[in-house]
Each structure stands twice: as structure tokens, then as C-alpha cells.
Amino acid sequence: MDVASKIVLPLLQLIVIVGLAPLVKGFINKIEARFQNRRGPSIFQPYYNLIKLLRKDAVVSETASWIFRATPYVTFISILIIALLVPVLSSTVPANFTGDVILIIYLFALGRFFLALSSLDTGSAFGGMGGMREMMVSTMAEPALMLSVFTVSLATGSTNLGNITSTMVDQSTILLNPSLFLAFAALAIVIIAEAGRIPVDNPFTHLELTMIHEGMILEFSGRYLALIEWASSMKLLLLLTILVNTFLPWGIASDMTFPAMLISFALYVVKIGFFAFLIVILEMSFAKLRIFRVPNLLGTALVLSILAIISLYVVG
Amino acid sequence: MAEHLFIISIILFAAGSLFALCFYGWQRVGNYISLIFAAIASCFGIATAVVVLSGGSPVHIDFHLLLPIIKYNFLLDPLSAYFILTISVISFVACIYSLGYINLYVGKRDIRFLGFIYNLFLLSMLLVVSANNAFVFMIVWELMTFLSYFLVIFEHENPANRKAGLMYIIMAHIGSGLLAIAFFIMFTYAGSFSFDDFRQVASQIPAVYKNIIFFLVLVGFGIKAGIFPLHLWLPMAHPAAPSNVSMIMSGVMIKTAIYGFIRFYFEFVTPCPPWWGVIILIFGAASALLGILYALQERDIKTMLAYSSVENIGIILIGIGLSMIFRSYNLMALSSLAMIAGLYHLINHAVFKCLLFGCAGNIYYSTHTKNIEELGGLIKRLQVTAPLFLVGALAISAIPPLNGFMSEWLIFQSLLNGFNIPSVLIKIETIICGAVVALTGALVATCFIRAFGISFLALPRTEHAKHAKEVPVIMYVSMGLLAGLCVFMGIFPARIMMTVNHVSSHLVGINIIKSITAYDWMQTKIVQTNFTGISPKSAAVFGLMLLAITFGVLTAIRPRFARRFYETWTCGISPEPRLEFTGAAFSRPFAVIFKGILRPTLDVAKVYSVPNFFVKSMTYVGGVTSIFESYLYTPVSNFVLKASDRVRWIHTGNIHVYLAYIFVTLIILIMFFR
Numbered sequence: 001m002d003v004a005s006k007i008v009l010p011l012l013q014l015i016v017i018v019g020l021a022p023l024v025k026g027f028i029n030k031i032e033a034r035f036q037n038r039r040g041p042s043i044f045q046p047y048y049n050l051i052k053l054l055r056k057d058a059v060v061s062e063t064a065s066w067i068f069r070a071t072p073y074v075t076f077i078s079i080l081i082i083a084l085l086v087p088v089l090s091s092t093v094p095a096n097f098t099g100d101v102i103l104i105i106y107l108f109a110l111g112r113f114f115l116a117l118s119s120l121d122t123g124s125a126f127g128g129m130g131g132m133r134e135m136m137v138s139t140m141a142e143p144a145l146m147l148s149v150f151t152v153s154l155a156t157g158s159t160n161l162g163n164i165t166s167t168m169v170d171q172s173t174i175l176l177n178p179s180l181f182l183a184f185a186a187l188a189i190v191i192i193a194e195a196g197r198i199p200v201d202n203p204f205t206h207l208e209l210t211m212i213h214e215g216m217i218l219e220f221s222g223r224y225l226a227l228i229e230w231a232s233s234m235k236l237l238l239l240l241t242i243l244v245n246t247f248l249p250w251g252i253a254s255d256m257t258f259p260a261m262l263i264s265f266a267l268y269v270v271k272i273g274f275f276a277f278l279i280v281i282l283e284m285s286f287a288k289l290r291i292f293r294v295p296n297l298l299g300t301a302l303v304l305s306i307l308a309i310i311s312l313y314v315v316g
Numbered sequence: 317m318a319e320h321l322f323i324i325s326i327i328l329f330a331a332g333s334l335f336a337l338c339f340y341g342w343q344r345v346g347n348y349i350s351l352i353f354a355a356i357a358s359c360f361g362i363a364t365a366v367v368v369l370s371g372g373s374p375v376h377i378d379f380h381l382l383l384p385i386i387k388y389n390f391l392l393d394p395l396s397a398y399f400i401l402t403i404s405v406i407s408f409v410a411c412i413y414s415l416g417y418i419n420l421y422v423g424k425r426d427i428r429f430l431g432f433i434y435n436l437f438l439l440s441m442l443l444v445v446s447a448n449n450a451f452v453f454m455i456v457w458e459l460m461t462f463l464s465y466f467l468v469i470f471e472h473e474n475p476a477n478r479k480a481g482l483m484y485i486i487m488a489h490i491g492s493g494l495l496a497i498a499f500f501i502m503f504t505y506a507g508s509f510s511f512d513d514f515r516q517v518a519s520q521i522p523a524v525y526k527n528i529i530f531f532l533v534l535v536g537f538g539i540k541a542g543i544f545p546l547h548l549w550l551p552m553a554h555p556a557a558p559s560n561v562s563m564i565m566s567g568v569m570i571k572t573a574i575y576g577f578i579r580f581y582f583e584f585v586t587p588c589p590p591w592w593g594v595i596i597l598i599f600g601a602a603s604a605l606l607g608i609l610y611a612l613q614e615r616d617i618k619t620m621l622a623y624s625s626v627e628n629i630g631i632i633l634i635g636i637g638l639s640m641i642f643r644s645y646n647l648m649a650l651s652s653l654a655m656i657a658g659l660y661h662l663i664n665h666a667v668f669k670c671l672l673f674g675c676a677g678n679i680y681y682s683t684h685t686k687n688i689e690e691l692g693g694l695i696k697r698l699q700v701t702a703p704l705f706l707v708g709a710l711a712i713s714a715i716p717p718l719n720g721f722m723s724e725w726l727i728f729q730s731l732l733n734g735f736n737i738p739s740v741l742i743k744i745e746t747i748i749c750g751a752v753v754a755l756t757g758a759l760v761a762t763c764f765i766r767a768f769g770i771s772f773l774a775l776p777r778t779e780h781a782k783h784a785k786e787v788p789v790i791m792y793v794s795m796g797l798l799a800g801l802c803v804f805m806g807i808f809p810a811r812i813m814m815t816v817n818h819v820s821s822h823l824v825g826i827n828i829i830k831s832i833t834a835y836d837w838m839q840t841k842i843v844q845t846n847f848t849g850i851s852p853k854s855a856a857v858f859g860l861m862l863l864a865i866t867f868g869v870l871t872a873i874r875p876r877f878a879r880r881f882y883e884t885w886t887c888g889i890s891p892e893p894r895l896e897f898t899g900a901a902f903s904r905p906f907a908v909i910f911k912g913i914l915r916p917t918l919d920v921a922k923v924y925s926v927p928n929f930f931v932k933s934m935t936y937v938g939g940v941t942s943i944f945e946s947y948l949y950t951p952v953s954n955f956v957l958k959a960s961d962r963v964r965w966i967h968t969g970n971i972h973v974y975l976a977y978i979f980v981t982l983i984i985l986i987m988f989f990r
Contacts, residue, residue: 054873061884063775063891065695067706069879073863080862081855098855100848102728103716106757107855110715113761120769120897122884128769128897135765136905139758146728146754150747153847154735160848219884223870223877295909302751309747313740 005256006094010084013093016265017083017241021233022046024240024276031280046233050226058222061122071118072220072227075111079231082107082238086161087245089264090253091169093162100159101149104242105142108194111231112138119216130215133291137193137200137212140298145190147305151183151312152246161242168249175247178315182308184247189301191243193294195236198283200294237272244271318375318392321364322446325404328357329439336431344422348415350431354438355411361404361442368397369818376448389510391448394822398659398815399445399575402666405801406567407438409794413674414560416791420681421558430470430558437463437564444572450499450509454492457572461488464569467561468553480552487549491539495576498532501525502584514584526585530592533580534599541573543603543633545944547626551610554625555618555686559677562618566625567670571662574632581640582823590644594742596637601752603630608756609910612763612903613940616686617676620767621669624712627756628665631727632658634749638730639824641742648826650733653845655820656813656832657726663812664719664805668711671798675705678791679771682784688767688899693776697784700792702772707799709764711806714757717852717859719805722812722843727753729845762906770899777893807853809843900938907940915941 026043033040042048060068082104084095112134119131153159155174156167168174193200201212217228245252251267253260289297332353339346368375374393392400414434421427440460447453465488469481499509505521506513521529535546542550550570554562577596581588607626614620635658642651678701679694680686695702711718714725731753734746776782786792805812810833821827834844842851871877884891907916919937924930966977 054870056874057878057880059882060879062881063693063884065702065773067695067773073866076866077859077863080866081859084858095854095858097842097849097851098858099716099850099852102725103721103850103852103855106714106716106721106725109713109758109761110710113710113713113715113765116762116765117769117773120765121773123774123891123893123896124884124886125895125897128902131765131769132897132902132905135758135762136909139755139762139906140909142758143751143755147747147751150732150750153732158847159729159732163848223874227866292905292908306748306751310744313735313743 009090009092009094009256012261013086013088014080014083016088016268017086017234017237018080018230020269020272021230021237022050024237024272025233027273028276028280028283031277032283035280035284046229050230053221053226053229054223056222058220058224060221060224061124061219063123064118064121064219067114068118068121068219069224071114072224072231074114075231076227078107078111079234079238083234086238086241087165087249087252088241089261089268090256091162091166091245091249092254092256093160096160096162101153101161101164101242102159104161105145105149108235109138111235115216115228118219122219124219126211126215126218130212130218133201133212134196134216136291137294137298140295141190141193141301144186144298144301144305145194147302147309148183148186148190151179151305151308154309154312155180161246165245165249165252166254168246169252169254172250177312179308179312180247182304182311184243186301186305186308187243189297189304191239192279192282193298193301195239196232197236197279199286199289200297202288240272240275241268244268244275318364318367318397319377321360321367322375322377322390322392322400325357325360325364325442326439328353328360329435329442332357333432333435333439336435337428340428343427344418347418347422347427347431350435351411351414351418354435355408357435358404358408358411358438361400362408364392365397365401365404368392369394369401369815371818377446387449388452389448390443390446390452391511392446394818395575395578396446398663398819399571400442401815402571402663403438403441403445403568405663406666406670407441407564409670409674409797410560410563410567411438412794412797413563413677413791416788416794417558417560417677417681419788430467433463433466434561437467437561441564441569441572445575448511450503450511450514453511454496454499457495458492460569460572461485461492464553464557464561464565467565468557470558470561471556474556476552477556480549480556484549484553487539487546491536491546494532494536498529498536498580501529501532511579511584518584518586521585526588529580529585530588533576534595537573537576537580538599539573540576541570541629541633542626543599543629544606544626545948547603547607548942548945548949550626551614551619551622554622555616559618559673559680562622563670563673563677566622566673567666570625570629571632571666574629574636574658574662577633577636578823581636582643588640588644590641590737590739590742593637593640593642593644594745596633596640597745597749598637600630600633600635600637601749603627603633604756605630605752605759606913608759608763609906609914610940610942612759612766612906613914615689615899617679617688617767617771618673618686620688620763621672621676624760624763625665625669627760628661628669628712631724631753631756632662632665634658634753635661635727635730638734638746638749639820641737641746642733643824645737647736648824649828649831650730650736652817652820652824652826652828653726653733653832654730655824656816657723657730659816659819660726660809660812661720661723663816664711664723664802667798667801667805668708668718668720671704671708671795671802672712674791674795674798675701675708678787678795679784681787681791683780685778685780688771690778691771691776691781692774692778692893692896693772693781694784695772697776697781698772698786700786701795704792704795704799705768705772707802709768711802713761713764715761717803717806717856719802719809719812722806722809722850722852724753724757725850726843726845729847732847733845759906762903766899766902770897770902774896775891775893777896807856809850809852813843904938907938913943915943917941 116131119127253264336350379388611623639654
């Protein structure tokens, strides 16, 4: 791979992730509205919201400190770095050497750390409640996440997402391994929880009794809110990308030719659209769980991922 | 070279301790002089370690002092040098920190004693990790225990501190007793107390005795390390000591036990069967998880930090245990990797735990409370301490690009490599350990978000917190050094791993540094394993670049971005500290989720102004039960008390009866050992 593609490809990844993330959110909202017999906002509504917010000044709580003002940047940047490390259009990831999936998991933790801190920073009880719940859900999700990642890593011999994807493409029989099905199921549950979708969290509500993620970001406004909203939609897209390009990598470009990239992009959009549609179906058919039922759901994911590992070792 | 530096360091520590005693009238001056001596001595300690680690061969030092029969043997090999390095770095910073912290006691109590003991305590730790003779080791080990005991009960007018000290000294001596037995078993085979002979006799010891030694050492050093369920003294004693002492105790003293583990299991009783490593792994995982669960429920910031030390010891032990397992299956390269992971985490933990204890000390210095529920809003009052505490919190939560992340990453990589182990059961266990480490990592983050968020953010909850002032410069400058180290050790891991590699290659006998570090396209070192490579430095550089771009774009969109400040919306009333989220509420869900272990208690008492209708006041008392204390320790101590009650009748108080006892004992002994 020449130097040009080393620079072009990361930029392309960034543009796709940053550019498409609000669209995924708009798509989910639109379809969901259709299912509820509403016309719903335009599919591009999240972009309008972001542009509006970016043009505004911000109101900041008097109680808040510099942590509150740094949080949006930290969250946004940590997600952008992840966007460099995840294979999006091509199985070769130029920034591969920077880190692997464990770094990605802990970069998500970095953003979450600051968000939870700033939820306490304003001194309102709602924020703290949201931060506490977010930490609870993500903590309980962590072991299942790590184990399902380990299963994939052990099956492919790498913890590097780019390498995982290319191994999956090269040796497509790996995908028939039953342990990967279990890992997929576990990862899917974890992604629902991490992205804050129903049945774990309801992204549409601002009712203090039910909210998790929205509770944390209640006090942000203007540019700060835009950065956080954008980061959270990118987080959803990135989690879906990891799922898609790890378990269903068919059609992903392995060289840097234009047609290959184009096909890869088209397939990527279709795959992401499919999973977004699945999320809609899921959100339509379930009610939000009681907060103390969530650990049970994540416990299920943990059991699935432990079974995945055991079957990998025992069945081989 | 190394031996001279080491001896100079010893002499400086000893001289420093005497200076503290000399100045009765000017105690502050005496303490300053002794602390500065200790700081210089620590520099010599660092120099010693650097000389040995930079390729010098192991150095023997022998003294013939006091009694000509006992030889005082010391050995500076890479393992000792690595621990000397850790101890010296931390003690250097701690001494500088103490220059400010002792203001808390000047004029209130006699601090000559503090400086005296403090210096000797630091010295005793250096001697523990360099002793090359079981006899000398036991002497300095006991010295370390006693000196730290005196430091724990420094504020002895508080009964809780005296109880903590008592607990500590009893448990530490049970541990010392077991170690003495282990050393005697070794002695019967080696024929001398010298560690050099201990290293040679491993093949002659029958397996049964090896296993006995394994358990004796596990419990003996385990008590000092504070592994579950032997941790009970640790969360009592560490908070009781002054902060400049707790940072030493938590940062480095408990690590001397890890040193003991490595000495025994990698040098004295080799080769070890796989199940030894498995047991260490299980204890490590249990300590990690349970330690952080209790830390999360704690509202005393220093007790919380002490529990978190239990957790980190657990993670270090996971590395060591894994290294033992790999070694017993003859997977030497992996054994070395796991050892590097464990030792890397060891020095990391020393650095950030010392930093966090220092910041907790700063909080106590300026607010006179350690209860996080009484704090709040300190970020606007302790403007330098707050970011320092944040760095420590991020580092301990393994957030990239700080040092905690790198060592946890290495631990994960070693655990993943468990697939090379032939036994399926152990393979699965390493993976379960991975899940435990992941869960622990997330819980640590929660715990430190809570600690930082409740004590530093929002509005001050009490008058103490409201009137807090920043501490003397020297106290935060010294902590700043450690915060810098946290960043440095996280961004340049290859540098640290090259140092640690000297130790692991000395112990395991294989040098893997070539295969775990490589040059990236920027021609700087990255870390790699058979699974992947990582370069936190590049991640940090990318992050800064992206930040610059983001900021540029945002400014282009809205050039005159302004912030308006207004009070937080609290449903129509003015924000008050009473409305803030509390630490107890933040950790409550975890008490509910893990109720099988934590056994949360809840006591709500209501006072009615009109019976059953109008509540006048409510008292809410929540907490967790320590199951080890109630189900393990209390029955044992009750049994001991009862048993001693039973045999009490032999103590008549009559001296003739006692003489008769001695006589009878003598006759029995003569009968048996003619």
C-alpha cells in the first residue's frame, strides 16, 4: 500500500463515519415513526439539529467546572480515534498499528468516564442519576463484551479489527464455527446496551425516571450538545460497523481500486441499513426494561459469551 | 559501583533518622533535615537500581556487624533492583510530599518520632528486597512490620487507629510465623539460611514439602499483600496512618509481598506444578473483583483507596500466576510476557496509588475530613490537586493513554495467550479471568468517577469543603511529578517494558524484548504481541491532531462562540448542595446487583408529626456487611477467646507453680530429645 492510500483511507473512514452517523439516527427515527403510523421527521433531521446547535452559543451551569466544558471534546475525539481503528470500507486499516479492539473498548470508556463526571458536575440530581445508571449498564456489559471479542480474537488469531476482518474474508469457513454465532448473539445484546437503545435505554424520552444517556447530557447546550449528540450517533454506527465487518465482512474491499471501494461502500450502507432496521423492529416489539432487569439481560449475554469461549476450546 | 551507591543510601537513611531525633526544640527543622536526607538516599537507591538494571551483574554485599557469627548478606540482582527502583521512586516523592504534610502535626504532637520511624521504615523496605539470607530477611521483614505498625498508630488517641494497629500487628505476625516455618523447611534441606543455597536445593525437596511451602508462603506473604480473604487489616490500617505513610504502605510496602512470591515460586521451589499458578490466578481474580466491590461502597476516601490496593494486588497476582502456569508448561516466552505484564502493573500501581493517596492527603489537609459525602466543589478550591487526582483516577481506571491502560492491556494479551495451555480447564479459567478483569476495570472506573465526582465536583456539601484552601506548593509539585510519570509510562510503554524485561529475562531465562517491541512507521517503539501491536503514543498524537481539526472547524462555523453562565435547573428552586447526587446513591445499584456478596443493609427510621401521615424527619442508614469478617474472622476469634478461657485455670499467679511448669517442660523435653 502506497503512502497516498495510507492518508486517503483514514480520511475516507473518518468522513464516512462522521458523515453517515446522523443519517443512521434519522433513518431509525423515520422508520420507527412509520411503524407507529406517523409521518415522522425528515431522515435528515439530525443534520439540521446539529447545524442549528453548532451555530448557537452555549448556556453553562454556574456550578460546573472545566470538566464540564472539556467533556464534549474528549467524548468526540475519543470516538474519532475509534473511527480510525475500525475497518469501514477496506479490510486494510492504515492506522492499525495504533491499537486493537481492547484500545477501542477503553476509548469508549474514556468518553463515558468524562460524560459521567460532567453529569455530576452541574449539581443536579438528574444528571447524577443518569451517570450512575450509565455506569451500571456499561459495567455489567463489559465482561460480555470482552469475552465475545476474545472469542473472535481466538478464532482469528488477532485482536486487531483490521486483521480480524481480513482473516474472516480469507477463510470464510471460520464463520461456520458455532462459537462465533454465540459470540455474535452476545455482542448484539451488548451493542444494544452500549448504544442505549430499547430495551435497555430509551433515547426518545426525557422523563427522569427512565432516562439513562439523556439524563447525563441534560445540562449541555449549543456546541457542546452538538458534539455529544454527534458522538453518540457515531458510537452507534461504529458499534454496528464492528458487528457488520467482523461477522459479515462479505464484499469489503481488500485493495484500493475505485470500483472495489464503491461496491464496498454500497454493501456497507445496505448492511448497516439492515441492522438499523433490526433495531427498529426490536424497539417496536419490546418495552423498556426495569433498570434492575437490565443486569439479567446482560447476564444472558455473559453466559452466551462464556459458552462461546467454551465451545471454541472444547469443539475446537 | 552498585554496592557503594547502595551502602551510601543505607547510611543516608540511617543518618536522616537520627537527625529527626536530635532537634527537640526545632522539631520541624529536624524533620526537614531527615526528610531531605531520605530524599537524597532515595536518589542513591534509584541510582543503584539503574546501575544493576542497565546490565550490571548481580552484586553481593556482606557485612559482619554486631555478632560475628551472623553474616548480613545482601544481593542486588535484577529482581531486587526493580523493587529498589519502585521503592526509591515512591519514597523520593513521598519524602518531598511529607515536607508539606508534616505541617499538619507540627506543634500539635511530638513529630521527632515520625521522622525517625519514617526513615527507618523506608530503609527496612530496601533491605527486605535485597536480603540474601533467610535470617536477615526475617529480621528486616519484622522491622518493616513493626515500624509500619508504629506509623499506623501515630494518631493513637483515636481508638479506631489503635484497633487497626492491633489488627495489623496480629495478622502480620501470623504471616511472619508461617514464613518462618517455610524458611525452616527450606533450611532443613539447604543446610544454611543463605538464599544462594535455597536456590540449589529445589530438586531435593519432596513434592509434599514443596506443596506445604507453597501454602505457607501463599498465606504468609498473602497477608502482607492483602489478598482476599486475608485482606482484613489492610482497609483498616492504611487509612489510619498519616497520608504520607499510607502512600508508602499502599504504594510499595504491600509489594514486598509480591517480591516474596516471586522469589519463592520462581527461584526457591521450582519447578512448580500448574495448579499452583491456578491457585494464584484464582486468588488474584477474587481479590481484584471483591476488592473493588468493597471500594465502591466505601465513603472514606482513604479506605476506598486501600480496598482498591487489594484490587490492584489481585491484578498483579493474575500476571504472576499466569506466568507460573506458562512456566510450568514450559511456555517460557509467554511466561516472560505475563511476568512483564504483572511487574509493569506493579510499578504503575505504585505510582498512581501514591498519587491518589497524596491527593487524598491534600483533601484531608485542607478540609480535615476523609468522608467524600462531606466534600464537594473542591475543583474550584483545590485547583491543582483536582487535575492531579483526575490523572490518578484515569490511570487507575486503565483509561488510555495513561499507564494503567498499558499494563491492563498486557494482562489481557497474556490471558488471551492462555489458549496455548494444553489443559482445557485452565484455558477456560484464563478466559474467565479475562472477564473478571474486564468487569473489575469497569467497576474501577465507576468507583473513581464516584470518588472524583462526589468530592471534587458540584457544590460544597459542608462548611469544611466550602472553606478549603489549596495546599502548600511542595505538596502538589511532588504529586505533579507522579502525574507526569503516569502520562510518561503510559505513552512510552516500550521504554518501561525494556526495563522490566531485565527482570523477567533474569527470572524466566528467556529474553523476549525483541519480539514484543517493534519500530513503527514513525521510527519509534511500539509494543506488540502475537495478537496485535499497540502504540499509545500514536493514539495520543492522532487525538491531538483530531482535536485541532475539530476545534478549527467549530470555530469556522461559529467564530464568536460564547458561553453564558446560569444556575442549574432544579425544578424551580435554587440549587442547593442538598439536591446533589450522593456517593451512597451512586454506588447503591452495585450493592443491589451484587447483593449476594455485599449483603447490603438498609435501616430507615421515620419520625411522624402526625402519626402515619406526616413525616417530620427520616433517617436512612445503609451499608454493606463484610462477609469475611462475620463468617470467617469472628468465629475464629471467638473460638480462640473461648479456648483461652478454658485453659485459663493454669495461670494461677503463683510463682512456684510457674517454676513447676518450667521444670515439667524441661523433663519432657529431655525425655524426647535425649
